[in-house]
Amino acid sequence: MHIKINEGFDIKAIVMETAIKTKKYKVLGFSDTQCYCDVCGKTELHGTYELLDEENQEVVRAGTTCGARLMSIKNTEFIKIVDAAKKERQKVAFAEVRSSKEYIEYQNAITAMEGKGLTPAQRMEILHPLHDKVVSLSRDLQLKYDVEIPRYL
Numbered sequence: 001m002h003i004k005i006n007e008g009f010d011i012k013a014i015v016m017e018t019a020i021k022t023k024k025y026k027v028l029g030f031s032d033t034q035c036y037c038d039v040c041g042k043t044e045l046h047g048t049y050e051l052l053d054e055e056n057q058e059v060v061r062a063g064t065t066c067g068a069r070l071m072s073i074k075n076t077e078f079i080k081i082v083d084a085a086k087k088e089r090q091k092v093a094f095a096e097v098r099s100s101k102e103y104i105e106y107q108n109a110i111t112a113m114e115g116k117g118l119t120p121a122q123r124m125e126i127l128h129p130l131h132d133k134v135v136s137l138s139r140d141l142q143l144k145y146d147v148e149i150p151r152y153l
């Protein structure tokens with residue numbers, strides 16, 4: 001395609017449009033570790049979405065508008081995808097907590113106490129350290145999956 005600059009075309013914008021339309025992106029998550037957009041350079045964002053370019057496995061961090069543009073969809077559609085991706089990561093994180101040895105040990109302790117006539121203080125003495133391990137694991141998984149894991153899980 002021949003572009004005449006003096007006719008008011010913006011070469012950069014056209015090159016970018018072409019690149020955007022041919023790439024497939026996957027939303028990996030959102031975080032506040034980078035508060036500027038890789039696409040438009042906008043700063044002071046609350047955080048950015050991490051998008052994986054599946055063609056060359058490169059990660060781009062972008063705001064909502066640029067994220068939607070990269071994926072050639074509307075902002076509202078982009079937010080829906082982002083939310084769905086988060087729910088998926090949450091499911092995986094919850095499952096990982098529930099299948100961990102820390103969680104199983106904690107649950108088994110609760111079951112084992114049934115009908116033993118222990119006082120609340122005695123129960124807590126056994127359960128607290130076990131629950132602390134579950135909370136500690138949950139914190140690690142929160143970072144790993146970029147989701148909130150409720151303490152009651």
Ligand SMILES: [Zn+2]
Nearest residue numbers: 037040063066
């Ligand atoms: Zn941007």
